[in-house]
Amino acid sequence: MTRSDLPAGQQLDLLDAVAAEPPQLTLDQLLHQLQQWVEVGWLRALDRALVVFLLDSQPDTHPLVLLAAALTSHQLGHGHVCLDLAATLDSPDLSLSLPPEGQQAGRDVLLPSDLLQGVGADHWCRQLAASPLVDAQAAEQGERPLVLQGRRLYLRRYWRYERQVASILRQRLATRLPLPQGLPEQLQRLFADSTQQPDWQRLACALAARGAFSIITGGPGTGKTTTVVRLLALLQAPAVAAGQPLRIHLAAPTGKAAARLTESIGRQVGDLQVDEAVRAQIPRQVTTLHRLLGSLPDTRHFRHHAGNPLLLDVLVVDEASMIDLEMMACLLDALPPRARLILLGDKDQLASVEAGAVLGDLCRDAEAGCYSPNTLQWLEQVSGQSLAGAGLQEGDEQRQPLAQQTVMLRYSHRFGAGSGIGRLARAVNRLDPQQARAVLADSGFADVGSRLVQGQGDAGWADLILGQGHQPGYTAYLQELRRRPADSLETTDPEWVCWAQRVLAAFDRFQVLCAVRKGPWGVEQLNQQIAALLHRRGWLPEPVGWYEGRPVLVTRNDYSLGLMNGDIGIALRIREPALQPGERERMVLRVAFPRTDGSGGVRFVLPSRLTAVESVFAMTVHKSQGSEFAHALLVLPDSRSPLLTKELVYTAITRASGHFTLVETRSGIFEAAVTQPVRRISGLALEWG
Numbered sequence: 144m145t146r147s148d149l150p151a152g153q154q155l156d157l158l159d160a161v162a163a164e165p166p167q168l169t170l171d172q173l174l175h176q177l178q179q180w181v182e183v184g185w186l187r188a189l190d191r192a193l194v195v196f197l198l199d200s201q202p203d204t205h206p207l208v209l210l211a212a213a214l215t216s217h218q219l220g221h222g223h224v225c226l227d228l229a230a231t232l233d234s235p236d237l238s239l240s241l242p243p244e245g246q247q248a249g250r251d252v253l254l255p256s257d258l259l260q261g262v263g264a265d266h267w268c269r270q271l272a273a274s275p276l277v278d279a280q281a282a283e284q285g286e287r288p289l290v291l292q293g294r295r296l297y298l299r300r301y302w303r304y305e306r307q308v309a310s311i312l313r314q315r316l317a318t319r320l321p322l323p324q325g326l327p328e329q330l331q332r333l334f335a336d337s338t339q340q341p342d343w344q345r346l347a348c349a350l351a352a353r354g355a356f357s358i359i360t361g362g363p364g365t366g367k368t369t370t371v372v373r374l375l376a377l378l379q380a381p382a383v384a385a386g387q388p389l390r391i392h393l394a395a396p397t398g399k400a401a402a403r404l405t406e407s408i409g410r411q412v413g414d415l416q417v418d419e420a421v422r423a424q425i426p427r428q429v430t431t432l433h434r435l436l437g438s439l440p441d442t443r444h445f446r447h448h449a450g451n452p453l454l455l456d457v458l459v460v461d462e463a464s465m466i467d468l469e470m471m472a473c474l475l476d477a478l479p480p481r482a483r484l485i486l487l488g489d490k491d492q493l494a495s496v497e498a499g500a501v502l503g504d505l506c507r508d509a510e511a512g513c514y515s516p517n518t519l520q521w522l523e524q525v526s527g528q529s530l531a532g533a534g535l536q537e538g539d540e541q542r543q544p545l546a547q548q549t550v551m552l553r554y555s556h557r558f559g560a561g562s563g564i565g566r567l568a569r570a571v572n573r574l575d576p577q578q579a580r581a582v583l584a585d586s587g588f589a590d591v592g593s594r595l596v597q598g599q600g601d602a603g604w605a606d607l608i609l610g611q612g613h614q615p616g617y618t619a620y621l622q623e624l625r626r627r628p629a630d631s632l633e634t635t636d637p638e639w640v641c642w643a644q645r646v647l648a649a650f651d652r653f654q655v656l657c658a659v660r661k662g663p664w665g666v667e668q669l670n671q672q673i674a675a676l677l678h679r680r681g682w683l684p685e686p687v688g689w690y691e692g693r694p695v696l697v698t699r700n701d702y703s704l705g706l707m708n709g710d711i712g713i714a715l716r717i718r719e720p721a722l723q724p725g726e727r728e729r730m731v732l733r734v735a736f737p738r739t740d741g742s743g744g745v746r747f748v749l750p751s752r753l754t755a756v757e758s759v760f761a762m763t764v765h766k767s768q769g770s771e772f773a774h775a776l777l778v779l780p781d782s783r784s785p786l787l788t789k790e791l792v793y794t795a796i797t798r799a800s801g802h803f804t805l806v807e808t809r810s811g812i813f814e815a816a817v818t819q820p821v822r823r824i825s826g827l828a829l830e831w832g
């Protein structure tokens with residue numbers, strides 16, 4: 144059934160029927176509609192399959208209940224943990240992001256707003272509450288596949304994750320661990336070099352030292368790593384003295400983030416002013432959360448869980464904004480109750496692609512502080528810092544237990560007042576497009592810039608991609624590629640690896656970031672277009688299939704190859720030893736990946752073994768999280784999209800360590816993005832309100 148399949152009168156009949164009496168949406172109509180949405184790519188087959196499954200178990204189910212189930216599943220695919228019935232009814236198409244990115248509403252396809260016309264939230268809730276598929280009361284004791292909590296509908300699994308995270312966190316927040324002896328003196332010694340007042344790093348260290356759970360949030364370069372390394376020294380010193388060193392583990396959600404933290408932790412541990420015996424007991428190796436928990440192939444389960452907990456005393460997880468709800472639930476489940484968990488991350492960054500925005504939800508009060516008088520007094524006493532002029536709000540220990548264990552670092556040591564990147568990021572974060580525009584236009588800030596391009600034939604666009612002046616572009620890595628060892632060089636010669644390292648490092652200096660996947664300025668087309676540009680300029684062979692110089696992004700964890708989602712490799716022609724005696728050595732194409740164990744090594748993988756990779760001349764901002772580039776270039780599309788949010792722009796800006804360029808393809812889009820904050824629907828934030 145489509146709008147145009149029906150004679151005009153009947154089209155109205157259907158819509159009027161839905162409007163006047165919602166229950167008249169028949170089961171057949173609903174199933175047909177869901178099927179059509181799947182066919183046009185508006186809904187996943189999975190979302191419709193859920194409806195078929197529910198219908199099998201309860202054939203009399205009301206169509207509105209089934210529609211709600213399909214939409215809940217659809218929302219999960221968009222990062223929302225549940226379906227907010229009232230918000231959905233307020234503006235169905237917008238809140239469900241339908242039609243999806245890159246598609247227009249056609250005459251032939253009904254919109255969610257058509258189906259939901261005339262449906263009231265109370266009516267919808269009543270239908271759901273009356274359904275044998277839905278637990279609306281005492282859901283803990285029930286086992287129905289859907290759970291209705293107020294006006295939020297969950298698939299039971301996600302409701303359970305949310306409950307699990309909330310209840311384990313409550314237990315952890317109530318757990319006070321023994322304080323290291325002489326805490327004030329230790330803090331004074333570890334943070335003696337600080338010139339900040341108040342010294343938020345010292346405060347964060349104090350709070351994290353006292354509890355089984357803490358959050359240290361802050362923008363780029365605010366010293367999260369510095370703080371946590373000092374905290375680890377603080378905790379480890381007495382344990383080493385007692386002959387029982389703590390088992391400390393470090394983790395991050397992706398391989399790329401783990402590799403970056405391995406590098407910065409290594410530096411920071413090296414600089415620590417502590418006994419050698421203590422330094423030796425602070426790990427420098429960071430693993431991924433999947434590795435830490437022990438992924439079991441082809442399941443969602445992990446080797447470690449409450450029944451087989453992790454063997455550790457302290458766990459630090461960096462880039463925590465990338466942890467989705469399911470992962471957080473699994474992580475908390477696997478932690479021994481008295482182990483310390485410290486989350487580090489930037490609450491203002493985009494959340495994970497998966498459902499949930501856990502760090503953002505947990506950091507709701509971080510900016511305001513919301514410390515209770517007790518917490519405030521304790522903090523000032525042990526840290527020797529005054530918070531009187533810090534502009535914090537007073538909080539309540541019972542109502543805001545999480546705030547008592549959260550510190551927001553507020554001073555960027557990397558992007559201070561004179562940094563355009565820092566200023567721009569702060570303006571975007573404050574939803575202030577005028578200020579952001581002023582920073583971009585201010586020639587006093589050499590580290591940021593913007594350019595309006597007319598099309599991909601625009602010479603300015605090509606210059607940016609190739610690189611100009613001090614701003615690296617892709618020619619940096621292509622030049623390195625040309626400095627290849629002679630084909631005759633022995634296969635065992637370390638120069639092959641050194642060359643691959645140089646190419647990879649040069650590629651890592653520049654990245655085009657896209658806000659969207661589809662359309663002329665989306666990842667898919669830009670990847671092809673940039674490869675074609677580099678080919679035309681004589682830098683690359685014809686970009687078909689695998690070719691030397693092709694950079695690729697791993698899109699799925701592959702444990703057999705030891706590659707993680709987000710890893711980047713580059714295809715290189717190298718000399719390979721003879722496979723059989725008597726055979727000749729030959730030049731072959733292999734994909735070079737940096738080793739993520741901090742060794743600085745490179746491994747070469749057969750292209751044919753890489754089943755989940757895509758070219759990465761452009762990547763989405765989502766995929767860039769946890770990475771940093773000397774020059775990050777953000778391309779905004781030429782039309783508005785719900786995906787264009789201030790979190791997306793902020794995340795892109797903060798990927799740049801040296802220079803940020805904004806490329807606009809239509810004026811006004813940047814301003815619209817900066818004034819649109821992301822909204823992820825979940826119950827977790829309400830939990831701590």
Ligand SMILES: Nc1ncnc2c1ncn2[C@@H]1O[C@H](COP(=O)(O)OP(=O)(O)OP(=O)(O)O)[C@@H](O)[C@H]1O
Nearest residue numbers: 337361362363364365366367368369370407556557
């Ligand atoms: N209190 C401080 N005084 C002076 N320099 C500092 C201080 N804290 C951190 N730094 C320096 O600022 C830089 C950033 O610090 P750090 O890596 O700890 O920040 P981060 O918040 O972890 O950064 P990222 O954004 O990479 O996660 C480092 O060079 C570090 O040495």
